[in-house]
Amino acid sequence: MSKQKNNLFLYWLVFFLLVLLLQATSFLVSLYLLAEILRNGNRWIAFGVVVFVNLLLLLAISFLNEKMSEGFLGSAMQKIRISRFTAAFLMVMIASLLGALLVYFIDDVIYPSVALTPFGPIAVLLASLGAVLEFAFAYCLFQGQGISRL
Amino acid sequence: MKSGYRLNDCLLIEAKNDRAPRVNRLIPFFLVFLLAVLLLPRLSYPDHTLADWLNSPEVNGYYWLAVGVITLFFAFFVWHKNRAEIPLHYGLMFLWVLLFTFILAFINENAFRYLGADGVIQTFRLPLLARLAYEAKRMDDLLFCFAFLFLFSYAKNEPKYKNIVPYSVLLFALASVIYAFIKGPDSAGSYLVYSSFFSGNEDFGKVLFASAFASALLAYDHLGALRYVFVVLIVGFVALSGVLALAITFWSLVLVSFLVGMAILFNQKAENRALKTGCLFYVLLIAVFIVLIAIPSSLADTLRVYCGNELAAVFSERITLWSHYLNSLSSWRVFLGDGALGHYRISLAYGSSTAFTPLENGALEVYDNGGLVYLLFYFLVIVVGVFRFKKREEKSRSFFAVVLAFSCAFLVFTIFSDERLFFSSNFLSLFLSAILLCYPHHQDPMIDEE
Numbered sequence: 125m126s127k128q129k130n131n132l133f134l135y136w137l138v139f140f141l142l143v144l145l146l147q148a149t150s151f152l153v154s155l156y157l158l159a160e161i162l163r164n165g166n167r168w169i170a171f172g173v174v175v176f177v178n179l180l181l182l183l184a185i186s187f188l189n190e191k192m193s194e195g196f197l198g199s200a201m202q203k204i205r206i207s208r209f210t211a212a213f214l215m216v217m218i219a220s221l222l223g224a225l226l227v228y229f230i231d232d233v234i235y236p237s238v239a240l241t242p243f244g245p246i247a248v249l250l251a252s253l254g255a256v257l258e259f260a261f262a263y264c265l266f267q268g269q270g271i272s273r274l
Numbered sequence: 275m276k277s278g279y280r281l282n283d284c285l286l287i288e289a290k291n292d293r294a295p296r297v298n299r300l301i302p303f304f305l306v307f308l309l310a311v312l313l314l315p316r317l318s319y320p321d322h323t324l325a326d327w328l329n330s331p332e333v334n335g336y337y338w339l340a341v342g343v344i345t346l347f348f349a350f351f352v353w354h355k356n357r358a359e360i361p362l363h364y365g366l367m368f369l370w371v372l373l374f375t376f377i378l379a380f381i382n383e384n385a386f387r388y389l390g391a392d393g394v395i396q397t398f399r400l401p402l403l404a405r406l407a408y409e410a411k412r413m414d415d416l417l418f419c420f421a422f423l424f425l426f427s428y429a430k431n432e433p434k435y436k437n438i439v440p441y442s443v444l445l446f447a448l449a450s451v452i453y454a455f456i457k458g459p460d461s462a463g464s465y466l467v468y469s470s471f472f473s474g475n476e477d478f479g480k481v482l483f484a485s486a487f488a489s490a491l492l493a494y495d496h497l498g499a500l501r502y503v504f505v506v507l508i509v510g511f512v513a514l515s516g517v518l519a520l521a522i523t524f525w526s527l528v529l530v531s532f533l534v535g536m537a538i539l540f541n542q543k544a545e546n547r548a549l550k551t552g553c554l555f556y557v558l559l560i561a562v563f564i565v566l567i568a569i570p571s572s573l574a575d576t577l578r579v580y581c582g583n584e585l586a587a588v589f590s591e592r593i594t595l596w597s598h599y600l601n602s603l604s605s606w607r608v609f610l611g612d613g614a615l616g617h618y619r620i621s622l623a624y625g626s627s628t629a630f631t632p633l634e635n636g637a638l639e640v641y642d643n644g645g646l647v648y649l650l651f652y653f654l655v656i657v658v659g660v661f662r663f664k665k666r667e668e669k670s671r672s673f674f675a676v677v678l679a680f681s682c683a684f685l686v687f688t689i690f691s692d693e694r695l696f697f698s699s700n701f702l703s704l705f706l707s708a709i710l711l712c713y714p715h716h717q718d719p720m721i722d723e724e
Contacts, residue, residue: 210370216647220610
């Protein structure tokens, strides 16, 4: 029974982390695309899709966080919550690697277009702010809700 | 009651010192050694071959790697003797960053296509030595950061020889100032430049900034007439940085003294009226000085030669450089930084030369090293470092305020120099990190005062 419960927790945890990771990635990528739009106005479709996915994932996170904060899953999550600082940092680190990969596919493989105006400064600014915000968001999320909040 | 509390505190410190291994007393000496080693490539030698060789991108990285390895061995020795338990979460965070750095070494580009002077597209390939040297410096900064946060901070429990670091910096700065007046200003350049022992006036400015900070620490640590000597030295260093046309240092120190002055003025617990009046006078003096330099007049022109021209020239030159660097970024490089190639891309794209171009900005250097992750990492490390320091100095908020003011001014300093934020292997960064995390609790002289 205990082993079954542990397996169940593991599945939920992997699912939760995956959703969180995708959300962080889509958030960083959407800010990058926004910078490109502000300078060159050429990434509206990609930006729209990424923002829509991000909103869906945020909705999923709000349900998942509630579920992971109560009952057996809530108590099992306490072990993870202790390392929330490192976990949030690791989340941003992997998200930036995945974001780089996604942006490479969008900008260099799927739809390469010559950017007329350099957008590096604004992209760096927005993406850096996004990374800090995402760290704060993930840190707060790992604290949990209700009685299981640390 | 109050003195009884302090006696207990004193006994507690004594008890801690008895338990602390003797190796912790060596840490200040090691830090002085590191400061000297970090300054070596920055000095101006009669024969330029040595300086050029030490500062060449191929050799420079290995030099830092050697310094990093020595630091690592010493840090390991300290850890072994203290039987220290490093907080697991932060230790893991460093491990992840090391892994990330390792991945980046393979992701960062090594070749760049550019339009040559003859109008033909050419390909530049990064030399292997330059790549390795860059990776060495990147790794070196992480080692320093880890050692400062977790290992060298054991020096805090060992007040003996604690002032050797500030005294060394102060003596070197005084010698530099005397030599600067003997040597006189450099002839080349569009603005007044005093470089003293150094190859450029930026390093001279860093030493003066560090010495003003050292004087502040020593003033805090000593009593009686000696304290006033150090206070006079602080004001003297501010004035000297102006007279020697070190505008970046001058304005950074003005910012520090302004912050400290305001902190004393608005501190309701400070009841010394003479001190408050002095601070009010000083803050007003700064305001008058700014007005005098801002309003066009013959006096303003003279003041700008000493306190403004260098800053204006450096800013206009470097803003172009930063703009070129940031404009060259796109696609995945925005997330992960440009690595070693970033330093060459600017000169290739805008100057058609294959020279290594330093970014001359602490935050940009960090960003180029590892993109968003490195920026976030340093931001978090600074926040953690400041909170650790605040916790250690919670009984002496004024000391905390002085160190914090210098740290804020240092962050301004990093905007115009190659100093990489905190905890890196650069001279000023190392000195401030040493004070922030390794300088022992200054409470003993306060106990004597009672």
